[in-house]
Amino acid sequence: MPSTMGSKARVDPSRAGTAREHEAGERTSTPAVHDDTDTGAPAGTDDVRRLLDRTGARHPDPALDRWLADVDAGDEAAETLLRRMYADMVVSRRLDAEATALQRQGELALWPPLLGQEAAQVGSARALRDDDFVFSSYREHAVAMIRGVRPEQVTPVWRGVAASGWNPYDVGMATPQVIIGAQALHAVGYAFGILCDAERDPGRVPDGGTAATVAYVGDGAMSQGDVSEALLFAATWSTPTVFVCQNNQWAISEPVSLQAPVPLAERGTGFGVPGVRVDGNDVLAVLAVTREALHRARTGGGPTLIEAVTYRMGPHTTADDPTRYRSTEEVESWRRRDPIERYAAWLRARGTLTDAVEQEVRETADRTAAELRAGCLALTDPPASRIFEHVYAEPHAALAAERDAYADYLATLGDEAPAEAEGGAR
Amino acid sequence: MPSTMGSKARVDPSRAGTAREHEAGERTSTPAVHDDTDTGAPAGTDDVRRLLDRTGARHPDPALDRWLADVDAGDEAAETLLRRMYADMVVSRRLDAEATALQRQGELALWPPLLGQEAAQVGSARALRDDDFVFSSYREHAVAMIRGVRPEQVTPVWRGVAASGWNPYDVGMATPQVIIGAQALHAVGYAFGILCDAERDPGRVPDGGTAATVAYVGDGAMSQGDVSEALLFAATWSTPTVFVCQNNQWAISEPVSLQAPVPLAERGTGFGVPGVRVDGNDVLAVLAVTREALHRARTGGGPTLIEAVTYRMGPHTTADDPTRYRSTEEVESWRRRDPIERYAAWLRARGTLTDAVEQEVRETADRTAAELRAGCLALTDPPASRIFEHVYAEPHAALAAERDAYADYLATLGDEAPAEAEGGAR
């Protein structure tokens, strides 16, 4: 990389940390930044909002804590939520491991592991309402799970059986996006639609016009022009959109420094989108900042950019060899900040996480992994005619003719006669 | 426009004004903001760096003044420069009027007037060295003139005789760019080339590796993903690039509020490009901030974004009817902030601008306008074969065959036999 690269963080250091106003017309207090350097975390990753340090100690932050009043109530609902998030993290890690294994066994063509990013995904996704809509990238398996995507719906894409595995409207989440950053604009457009609906007739809008959209993007994605345009359109239209950037330090082999001379949380301010930098391995802090951002979105305060500082513990995908570009020390330093361990330590200390609960979660994880595996292995190759389906919504004589010609051709081969296609190429 | 649009300038008000550090490692003093509201200027356009108010009174600003030491020396060199800039502004306005007239007379197909933006263009262009390189949009006629583009080289594009009128390498300025924002990336790439040259062998580099590039963009252009990507690449590579955004308040019929929920000078900070907001109708302030930005660029300090707040007094182009989208009051309020008048008042007060000088400048302007007109009228339609020229640098048999076939065809018409093409389609 060019030698000058590290040398020009030219932004006023006093502006780092980026605790911006988190609600229209109201300023949060100074962020509670807890020193975490004993973890040996890479430089520049400690100026984040944090509630749980890596030992699992909980630090107060009034500005964030107010978004966790229900959690702090300590009643059964709180316990349920806290246990559910623990289960989310453990189960998604287990699913991820299972999918990685399936790929190693040749049952999946590819898999992009989420390992290490459980808190960033679970904390943000658990802040959502059912009527919100998520536009994600390709690594948000925990988000998908929380939205209601079933294990067997995750694998078709990665086995190469279909370009997507679920109906977005069933779960309020678009299917994986491979073109880096493209989905951010879709999230803004959808959110603008929510605004338009609400203005027309809030009573008749199912979500009362207070739904929001979430765009998940990576640190690398922040470089794409589409993401910048999304920030601008969101600010201009004041759409109810939360941008969740999982800064997992890497875009394949490229370190985040290549994409971000200054912290990514700052990226939106020049467009009019305030930013917040949160410890992405602290599920409570992520939950709090996302709830805060969603509240603003729902109440007319417009978009927010959340930078969740985390780490991709595994390879970019199963096809990647990260030892070519990063050190074991770096990986180890992040292992010490594991998102599940610190949360578990805190839960255990407060009595939420008992051996019995742990056991139950592990069983759920195993069962879900088994479902994933069974679902994957049960996938059959679709018929040839599938390629002509759903290309168009309305009758398309030319494509229908192509389909028929190809069916005739296949018939001459004698090995497969494609079923009549439904829709798309009538 | 959406009703929520004006309501969410969510950036900390204390951060407006955007006096960022203007040199690596050094902070400028608080910006000298002189109240200019008696001009009836539109709200939100007064938080700018300014040295000359609209009455022509000069206000001190130590941080800027240090960049005008030569001007303030009061010696003959200073007088020459000040008079030259006055002439630049008057002559370019005259050229602009002449071109507008030529269009009205049917001699040009189109003309995008610069009227009102003379200070923004002259102040920034006069800060440049010959070995710098400019990548502009389509309205930077004064910049082109200062770079050494001759009047007769300006009109071919707008008469439709050629897609450009000069050799970029002759004057250190690319030819007009019509795709909004595309040129910003070219400026960054060229500047990266300067850096690479310098590192390889500064001695052998003509400009010693201290040249810079300037990207001129409009307020509308700031919305394009390419411009955001340019800001990022410039910051990541720390290229010697100055982005001069002429915020002339309008992108055709769209007000700047649609493109910029927060001041455009802020746009770069989240990418690592510091910004400065300057009164674009104050030629001295523009000169000073551009010199400062160029100095940083030449000395390894990386890119800067200058927002020059000005106004497009005329139509977008001669094809536009601005009365459809803006009020006479708005235009009048800006007429009272005319960039030439205030500079002239100051020059007259200090004795630089005498009647004799004024007379001389007027003659130069008339002479230049006459050259423009003569050059325009002398333009002849190029031969048909021109369309096949310069498409390729190296021989291209297929295109040569197309050219020959077309020549044969034209010959059957009997009205014109195209000359043998030179280059491109051999």
Next chain:
Amino acid sequence: MTTTMTLAKALGAGLRRAMTDDPSVMVLGEDIGRLGGVYRVTDGLQAEFGPRRVVDTPLAESGILGTAIGLAYRGYRPVVEIQFDGFVYVAFDQIVSQLAKMRARTLGAVTLPVTIRIPVAGGIGAAEHHSESPEAYFAHTAGLRVVSVATPQDAATVLRQAVACDDPVVFFEPKRRYHVKGEVDPDVDLATADPMSAARVAAHGDDVTLVTWGSQVATALDAAVAASDEGVGVEVIDLRSLSPIDHDAVAASVRRTGRLVVVHEGPRQAGLGAEAAATITERCFEFLEAAPVRVTGHDVPYPPAKLEGHQVPDLDRILDGVDRALGRVALPARAQRTEVGA
């Protein structure tokens, strides 16, 4: 009820009708609101339907297309204006990777009825990037429909059909013909109107089939008249739909005439002329008396205005193509080449 109006006004009338029929129709683009578009096609719509249905967007075409996709995801039916043909390329990814593929990607779950209006082609003496003919790029992209109009009536009707269509449609407007007037009924019943995918026989003839679309249809009709003066019957087919192409209509004609000329403004190489020629050769090989002839723009960047007469096929070049299709040597020099463009 029919009224005389320009093609541009007919587009506006079609849009107005589409917005009235379906409250989910939204119009987005640069300068389309207060200004009514640089060609005034959307004139008056914002005043009538409000700034939430006729939306001036920031200056970023990828952003416009990407947010239109999001709006369609939410159930809206966005009609996007790209101000000039040459500005669509910055939105190319959102069109070819997202808009075109979303339905297949989601196995039919997501319907994106986005219409992209693009004033197209040259001959208007414009600056660079204002006279492009990018039809082939989009016709080569599976998942899109591509249509063009040549008459004021089609402007209104086909635009309404495009907006009503549940597929994404790239809708090309012949900007050089915006001022052409005709009788227009903006309210024709879409159920009984010819589908937008059907070609239209614009002139009958038995000697040569001439296929074109958009702004070249009028020139082709002039050529047909000129040819008929020389005793040659030219059948002019206005394709209207460029994807899919109504090859059946063309083949039916070519089986009768045995000769095909395809005319378009865009570059020849890998243009739609090649597609028409190749498909008709496949379908009508035994009927063809001569190889199909292409009369097209040259494979050069669109030239500056004073030279565009050499790029845009004109009457004489079309007649030359007809001659070539007829196997005639080039005709003697014609009196004067006809001026093209506005």
Next chain:
Amino acid sequence: MTTTMTLAKALGAGLRRAMTDDPSVMVLGEDIGRLGGVYRVTDGLQAEFGPRRVVDTPLAESGILGTAIGLAYRGYRPVVEIQFDGFVYVAFDQIVSQLAKMRARTLGAVTLPVTIRIPVAGGIGAAEHHSESPEAYFAHTAGLRVVSVATPQDAATVLRQAVACDDPVVFFEPKRRYHVKGEVDPDVDLATADPMSAARVAAHGDDVTLVTWGSQVATALDAAVAASDEGVGVEVIDLRSLSPIDHDAVAASVRRTGRLVVVHEGPRQAGLGAEAAATITERCFEFLEAAPVRVTGHDVPYPPAKLEGHQVPDLDRILDGVDRALGRVALPARAQRTEVGA
């Protein structure tokens, strides 16, 4: 000196030689430096030439192309890697509006010798957007040259020629064949090597001319062998250059065989198959015994991996095309369709 190496390694060797020959050559892209590219084509180049000549860029393809244009403006000769075919569309404007047009725009003053390396086509079981065949988009764009390679030797030689060429070149790499090995001399004298614009006859035959390029060349050669077992002589032409196309070479063959089959993976409509068929019909109409036949991808978004065998032409589909060109009815079912892809 020749060595046995894979096509991917040959590309790297060609690049290394180009960088050694000309210090103005720079390589830019995502993950091309430390990682050496996701296919390791640039492996070792950053270590050898330093981070200022082998530059890992931010993740933004338009930015990469736009800054490459600026570097070329300054006198550099940038070689840009687009990681996969499907990611080039976000840079489309910089390619078609800037790179392709700059020379004509400036009347020859500005030379932009930018090479865009793009791994292309499918058959590798990849995710969406990793198996596109966008050749026709670029071949339809005047001002660009478009080339493809099919053999390890061409990989090295044509890449060097592309980099040395003063025009912008889109260079397509057949990713499905990256692992194919061959004898390669990365140092052949470019002055005496065949120009990259010339097609290459890959197999001789007298009955049918089969035109293709890139990753389909190997499949076509298999088909030629299979056909020759049935007594049919197939001449296989590897086009190499897709813009301009060496129609002379194809026409010379078709004049002999009277039959043409064009094979490509991209969608059929307005694809290069149409261009080849149309031009050859124009040039060889009286020699053609049958209409040219296209064997192509279908006009659908590239399907998921398990279905890509139906999209990518394989041995049987090519043989079927040969049969059709010969006017034969479809052959009886062949034993087993051949697997395509890696």
